[in-house]
Amino acid sequence: MASLELKNIVKRYKSHTVLDDLSLTVADGETLVLFGPSGAGKTVLLRLIAGVIDPDEGKILIGGEDMTDVDAEFRGIGMAFQNFALFPHMSAFDNIATPLEAKRSSQGAIKAGVESVAKLLKIAHVLSHKPRALSNGQKQRTALARALVGSPPLLLLDDPLRNVDAKLRFEMRLELPRLLADRGATVLYVTQDYKEAMALGDRIAVMSQGTIRQLGTPEQIYREPANIEIARLFGDPTINLLDVKPARDARGVYVGLSNVQVHLAEAPETAIGRDCIIGLRPEALHFVGENEPGAIPVTVEAETPLNEKIVTLVRTVRGREILVSRPAGTAGRDEGKAHIAVDGKSALLFDHSSGERIGAKNVVKLRNGEAA
């Protein structure tokens, strides 16, 4: 059993507060992704959990046991670093073997353990090489193998795919979830890549400026982002954001986009009459005929085919630029005048000044990280 519980963690460097009263619970066997821009405090948080730096305030519980003052070597954690942090003077085999040596395993057990994890990660053929002679992909797999070899109940992975090329990252993104699930370990995974976060996480904690801004399943983060910042970070192409002032008529709440009234399903009453920003995912927009209800006239500016989807940049009559995404092979316009319609159900409304999503359940106020 290795659930992880962080209680009101504070970490300061001089006057700068890196982690500000952060609390978080990760269930046994869960994979939680820490997602956020650089400088959000993700790496510092992992190091606190690993025990190589100490928090100024707060408690760290691993498997229900208070580990706040326990030295790193007694916490039973596996960790992979963004820069691999391999021991340059040891072969890949010796690198991977170090956690087993610490447990005073027999030579035979060490050899068996290293070889089985090396086979799993497909690096069995380079075990005799020094890190210098390994490719980036092999270094990364060696670092992962070293983290996994002792079968630690808690795994900390600090952006392990950051320094490997795109092809390998894609491969590992497919491989890792199965690998982690097989181990049954509790995993804390740090990344700056939203696709990685969506692919790997049972839940995602979005961090910024030392606190958790939103905690939820990948689906929740994508569909109901707590604020504009999070809405922007998740999704490719980026979400369209337009200034609007919602109003109400007989058919419900609507917003005016290029003099066309677009009715929003499930729009909160509180938004009426306020200065808002509407967030429209590119895939929530589609091309329609001129006479369809809610058709907004636009001019097509550019079209970018991206294999599985086509992204079109269009300009409204007011000169605002909008991205429209559609699956490849479906009809659309690639030049001249066109009309688009909005799927009113998936539109997101944000407060103009605070950037918080209007109607979000109290996730917005979530300073302590626990999901509402």
Added chain:
Amino acid sequence: MEHTSLIERILRGLALTLVVIFFMFPILWIFMMSFQTNETILRIPPQLIFEPTLANYTALITGKLMTAAGTLDIAFMRNLWNSVFLSVTSVAVSLLLGVPAAYAFARHKFRGSEDIAFTLLSFKFAPALLVLLPLTLYFQKLGLANTYIGLIWVYQLICLPLILWIVRGYFEDIPADIEYAYRIGGHSWFATFRKIALPLAGPGIAAAGLLAFIFAWNNFVFALVLASADKQPVTVGALAFITSSGIQYGQISAAIVLSITPTLALALYAQRYLVEGLSLGAVKG
């Protein structure tokens, strides 16, 4: 193009030759003098062609100095042994104390750590002569004057700051993540120091040790004041060649050749080790 590059090559060769001759000439001249008698050395004009003699070296090794005034006993081999013993022991003690201290200064920022490190460095700022008088008095009270232990202790002023500051830089260059990784793997901080930090800072420790050895070997003034004849290193021992019947240039030259040989050999041997440097291929640069 071909023409200019040829001239360039010739000029460059010429310039290099001049530089080498300029810097190496004194050493070459001393080397030549060591195979000559005082008469041939002092001949005017000086001559490049002479009949080489091993008399100077025999005199040094047997310890019998033949002068116009008679035979003189000199303790050159004893001095050479003192130099080796004092330098090696001083560097060893400095490494033993300095390397762990350097690691502490590099990895643990504790209250006043910068001040302590700087104080240790400042020992090198003080003029040796200023320190020597009070030191001599204390050493006489403590019974440390004219002992190996006392000399080795004083030599720490030369070796320790050097080793501390050079090795500290090397420890700081090791990415902290590498050490964290070892600790998280389940090893104590001492095991991490021994198995990770020490091997990775190895070239730096060797370089610092070598430099400290050369400085200790070349020290003159501490040994001059604090040691009597039987504890003196070669630097002080060479004074014995200024005799009542004149300066023994041939023997001095031979003594210099013999005394720079160990440091030269050590430097040549350690060179490849020093140049190798830290190569941390495991961490993306």
